[in-house]
Amino acid sequence: MFHRFLAPVLGATLSRLSIKSIVCVSLITLSPLSMAQNIVSQNSLNLSTAIKRTMAQHPSLKVFKFRQSALNGHQQTQALKPAYNLAFEAENAIGTGNFNVLDRATFTLSLSSVLEMGNKRDARLSVINHRRNMLIAAQQVAALNLLGEVTRRYINVLAAQERLQLANDAAQLTRDTLAEIDKRSRAGVMHGAQVKRAMASVGQATLTVSYERTQLSNAKMALSMLWNETSPSYERVDGDLFAFTADIDFNVLFANIKKNPALLAIVTKQRLLESQVRLAQSKSSANITWSVGVSRFQETNDMALSAGVSMALFTAKRNAGAITAARAALDEAATNKKALLLELRAALYQAYSNRKQAIFTVNSLKNSIIPTLTLAFEETRLAYQRGRFSYLDYLSARQELLFSRRTLIDAAALAQRDGANIEQLINQPLAVVGHSSLNNSGISQ
Numbered sequence: 047m048f049h050r051f052l053a054p055v056l057g058a059t060l061s062r063l064s065i066k067s068i069v070c071v072s073l074i075t076l077s078p079l080s081m082a083q084n085i086v087s088q089n090s091l092n093l094s095t096a097i098k099r100t101m102a103q104h105p106s107l108k109v110f111k112f113r114q115s116a117l118n119g120h121q122q123t124q125a126l127k128p129a130y131n132l133a134f135e136a137e138n139a140i141g142t143g144n145f146n147v148l149d150r151a152t153f154t155l156s157l158s159s160v161l162e163m164g165n166k167r168d169a170r171l172s173v174i175n176h177r178r179n180m181l182i183a184a185q186q187v188a189a190l191n192l193l194g195e196v197t198r199r200y201i202n203v204l205a206a207q208e209r210l211q212l213a214n215d216a217a218q219l220t221r222d223t224l225a226e227i228d229k230r231s232r233a234g235v236m237h238g239a240q241v242k243r244a245m246a247s248v249g250q251a252t253l254t255v256s257y258e259r260t261q262l263s264n265a266k267m268a269l270s271m272l273w274n275e276t277s278p279s280y281e282r283v284d285g286d287l288f289a290f291t292a293d294i295d296f297n298v299l300f301a302n303i304k305k306n307p308a309l310l311a312i313v314t315k316q317r318l319l320e321s322q323v324r325l326a327q328s329k330s331s332a333n334i335t336w337s338v339g340v341s342r343f344q345e346t347n348d349m350a351l352s353a354g355v356s357m358a359l360f361t362a363k364r365n366a367g368a369i370t371a372a373r374a375a376l377d378e379a380a381t382n383k384k385a386l387l388l389e390l391r392a393a394l395y396q397a398y399s400n401r402k403q404a405i406f407t408v409n410s411l412k413n414s415i416i417p418t419l420t421l422a423f424e425e426t427r428l429a430y431q432r433g434r435f436s437y438l439d440y441l442s443a444r445q446e447l448l449f450s451r452r453t454l455i456d457a458a459a460l461a462q463r464d465g466a467n468i469e470q471l472i473n474q475p476l477a478v479v480g481h482s483s484l485n486n487s488g489i490s491q
Contacts, residue, residue, distance in 0.1 A: 089280060089281040089282070090280055090281060090282050090283060090284050091280040091282070091283045091284065092283070092284045092285070093196075093197070093200055093283075093284075093285065096196055096200055096269060096272075096273075096283075097193060097196050099272075099273035099275075100192060100193075100196050100272040100273045101189070101192070101193075102273065103272075103273040103274045104192055104272055104273065104274075106188055106192060107185070107188060107189060107192065110181065110184070110185050110188075113181055114178075114181060117174060117177055117178050117181060120174055120177075121171065121174045121175075121178075124167075124170040124171055124173075124174055125167070125170075125171060127162075127167065128159050128160040128161075128162060128333075129159065130157060130158070130159045131157070131158045131159065132155075132156075132157055133154075133155070133156045133157075133158065133337075133339070134153070134154070134155050134156075135153070135154040135156070136151055136152070136153050136154075137151065137152040137153075137154070138150050138151050138152055139151035149344055149345060150344060150345045151344045152341055152342065152343050152344065153341065153342045153344070154339050154340070154341040154342075154352065155339055155340050156337050156338060156339025156340075156352065157337065157338055157339065158335065158336060158337035158338075159335075159336060160333045160334065160335050160336075161333060161334040161335075161336060162333055163331035163332060163333055163334065164327070164328035164329070164330065164331030165328055166325070166328045166329065166331075166333075169321065169324050169325040169327075169328040170325060172321040172324065172325070173318065173321045173322055173325055175321075176314070176317050176318035176321045177318060179314045179317065179318070180311065180314050180315060180318055182314075183307060183310055183311035183314045183315075184311065186307035186310065186311070187307040187308055187311055190307050190470060190473060191470070192272075193470075194466055194467070194469075194470040195272065196269070196272055197466040198463055198466055199265065199268050199269040199272065200269060200283060200285070201287070201459055201462045201463055201466065202265040202268070202269070202459070203262070203265045203266055203269055203282075203283045204283055204285050204287045204459070204462075205265075205287060205455055205456070205458070205459035206258070206261050206262035206264075206265040206266075207262060207282055207283070208287055208455045208458075209258045209261065209262075209452070209455055210255070210258040210259055210261075210262050212258075212448065212451050212452060212455065213251070213254045213255040213257075213258040214255055215448075215451075216251050216254065216448050217248070217251035217252060217254070217255050219251075219444060219448075220244070220247045220248045220250075220251040221248055221251075223244055223247065223440070223444075224241070224244040224245060224247070224248050226431065227240050227241050227244045227437070228241055228244075240437055243437075247441075266278040266280075266283075269283075287455070287458045287459065287462065288408060288412070288454075288458050290405055290408075290461060290462075290465065291465070291476040291477050293402065293405070294476060296394075296395065296398050299394060299398060299468060299472055300391060300394060302472040302473075302474050303387070303390050303391065303394060303471065303472055305472055305473040305474060306390055306471055306472065306473055307473060308386060308390070309383070309386060309387065309390065312379060312382060312383045312386060313383070315379050316376065316379045316380065316383070319372065319375050319376040319379050320376060322372050322375070322376075323369065323372040323373055323376055325372075326365065326368045326369045326371075326372040327369055329361070329365050329368065330361060330362040330365045330366075330369070331361070331362075332357045332358045332359075332361035333357065333358070334355055334356075334357045335355065335356045335357065336353075336354070336355045337352075337353065337354050337355075338351070338352070338353045339351070339352045339353070340352070390471060393467070393471060394468065394471050394472070397464045397465075397467040397468045397471065398464075398468060400460065400464045401460075401461050401464035401465055401468065404457045404458070404460040404461035404464060405457075405461045407453070407454075407457040408454060408457045408458050408461060411450055411453060411454040411457065412454065415450055416447070416450050416451060416454065419443075419446055419447045419450050420447060422443055422446075422447075423443045423444060423446075423447045426439055426440055426443035427440060427443070427444075
């Protein structure tokens with residue numbers, strides 16, 4: 047999710063990936079969360095830096111250069127033409143009777159090789175080329191998944207920061223309450239038991255602050271581990287947890303699902319399997335083995351030229367099973383593509399509907415519920431200080447307000463995570479999709 051400014055970063059950090067992979071992967075993680083945070087403040091981290099560090103250090107992307115080297119080696123091997131064979135043969139040598147000496151032996155020196163029929167070499171190279179395309183697709187999938195994970199962990203840190211701030215606010219409220227109750231207890235207008243309850247409330251709030259601080263530390267550590275940093279070098283992350291892109295119609299989102307690297311990988315695999323079918327078909331053409339040689343007859347000191355050819359019989363019939371197996375694998379890939387498309391649609395709809403509900407919850411809480419509860423709490427506190435409301439009324443109003451603020455944080459984090467999931471599924475930032483949909487509708491921005 048979230049980046050208007052990440053394409054240059056990804057272009058630098060993904061320099062070892064293919065151009066196609068860079069273009070595809072650099073579209074992930076764009077959102078208002080980091081649009082307002084283009085500059086890293088002191089002791090803080092923004093999403094751009096987190097992604098840059100992860101792409102440079104995470105080992106899951108480094109393995110592809112070794113796989114590429116392995117493919118280069120396979121290509122070098124598959125590009126070779128059939129080898130030439132040099133043979134030496136001695137006949138009628140070291141026997142019995144008239145053949146107990148080498149005078150009647152025949153020595154033959156021959157050269158042989160194979161003529162490949164059916165364009166087998168081209169078929170082999172085609173398979174290697176499509177394997178290389180599969181490797182590029184795997185790079186895209188791995189990089190996209192990694193970027194999605196960076197985004198989700200970044201959101202977790204942002205949400206943990208908000209929860210810690212809420213816990214601190216709640217602790218301050220309990221301390222203020224304790225001071226007020228203690229004052230009224232000294233004046234003799236409140237029982238001492240209320241003071242003890244307020245003291246216990248302060249203790250519980252302090253425990254909550256400690257818990258939320260630990261959760262923030264855990265979230266920061268989980269994020270830092272993506273670039274192999276065992277101790278976070280930043281104090282906080284930048285971003286607005288409560289900023290979202292405009293809502294986009296589901297059909298518009300689904301129209302972009304074809305850009306999902308997993309779907310592209312299946313298409314690439316289909317092409318690989320098609321090349322394997324062609325390779326299997328090429329093996330139905332029997333190779334021709336040829337040989338030429340020179341023979342020397344020791345008994346007469348004469349020399350003679352020899353030549354021969356041979357080929358296997360019934361090759362096409364013997365190869366029919368391999369062709370059937372290759373075609374079955376191709377048909378299976380086509381079925382898998384349809385199944386994956388259904389899974390992607392279901393996952394996209396779930397993320398879409400969950401995000402829409404979460405944003406509705408956030409807006410309702412921010413615009414209506416929390417302002418109302420804030421006013422109610424202030425009025426209840428004032429009435430409590432004047433002795434018109436009970437301590438229980440005051441506690442209830444305070445808890446309702448704190449609970450709503452906690453629900454707001456959770457809903458915003460859920461909306462951001464679902465937005466990241468959508469962008470990962472369509473391999474497009476929501477801001478770009480929304481901009482394109484508006485332009486296609488003829489609406490100017």
